[in-house]
Amino acid sequence: MIRVYENEDITKFYVKFRPKFQECLVERVLKFCNERQENDNQDLMVDVACGSGQATSAFQKHFKRIVGIDVSPNQIKEARLANEHDNIKYEVGTAENIPLGESSVDLLISATACHRFDLGKFFTEAKRVMKPDGCMALFSYNAPTIIPKNIKDPARRQVLSDKTTSLLLKYDKSYKYEQSNVYQEDKYRDIFKKVCAENKQWITEDLVMKCEWNLVQMMGFLHSLAAYHEYMKIMKEEHKDASEEEVKKWDRAVLLRDFVKREWEMEGVKDEDVMMEAHFYVYMVLANKLK
Template identity: 30%
Template sequence: MKDNFSTQAADYAIYRPTYPQELYDYLFSLVKGKSAAWDCATGNGQVARILAQEFENVYATDISEKQLGQALKLPNITYQVESSDQTQVPDQSFDLITVAQAIHWFNFDAFYSEVKRTLKPDGILAVIGYGLMFIDKKVDKSVHKLYQDILGKYWDTERRYIEENYKTIPFPFEEITAPHFQIKTSWTFNQLIGYLNTWSALQHYKKANERNPLEYMFTELKEAWGNDAVKDVHFPILLRIGK
């Protein structure tokens, strides 16, 4: 699994969007037991902290120690530096396994083998993610210019799974058809810039060119944003659920 986010771990914790409560409520409704959950590739623990409100114990793993350093510490969350395909837990440990905005980086076969080993017989696997946000026509046009024209060749090949809405990832489970959810939030212009700086492709560009590509796009993005103090932002949620 690639670690594309340790460098910008602090910004990731601040600027990345959070999933709506309706999504969590739906997942909780599918789970029969709530003794233990595993949040794989937990990052800064965004999902783990919500799981901790419902489950007796949450096991949260990530390969990035810097990301885990940004996570909220709670008494019923165990954070561990571990890969997605090797956890130090017994068989049939978890009622729910979540992986949010990360499965596209995984070795699918190895991860799914670990899921099948550690998931209880009636447990649930939830693969969650989100696509490119929508704000308004002018801002979207500028963001797409950055995304495609400037950063196109700097995206890892795995990014295509997000562009394909996770529909093309292998999924060897009995699938549950899930409703559609959206992340809905409001941003200032500075929050937009902060979020764009968390993109892995932008970090690849900076490393290759020793320049931040937002230097070229800042004025255009600012003009597209206009005089609004805040704008509504929507992210389509990607969701595959299996048992």
């Protein structure tokens, strides 16, 4: 398992600025489960690599008990601080050693994480903890499409949407995450192929989560990404003597912020009034009765 969200600075951005998973996704997962499980199996759900609980809490009203586990003590700390529900608890644990008993889990989920697991060990462990007719949902998203909110001209709005989205996508891939990047680029197609189950589905359309962002929220999301921090780490190692001004020239967050401020200002929009919608397109692997 690749460990990328250990740093306390990143986890504070993560809990505050990562999008919460919305009801449309929860409904799609539960529909799959309800059509394939003989009983009303909504006793125990586990969220593997739960982060600070964005997906965990989305299922709160649908299960009697929910356990979120994450390898990062800092993520678990933030999840516990944000938790408002008695039926959810968070524990430190890994995808390859889930701290639950055999055949105990009705639904196992993992959001924006399984591309970093040792998948062979994870699937073995998932089969161990899941009930014989249990379900699994693995889902993620890539960088969002940006839709400017307060740009009046449609043509200009489209240009800014394309340029802002493009800048948000421009992260140099770290060699460490080469395989996980491949899994995300093909929207979990290869992970779907690796899943051995009696029933499974691969969903790449129709699931869109929409968030409203101001400039601060856009920057916060950017700083919550491991890819951004890895890129900055590599660049600083390669340019150890760079001045603060030189760093700004290749700091993706600064470049994106300055672009948005400049372009929105040309449309008469002040920094504090910048608004946009971020559209996250979710892809998902659903499975029932692992083999």
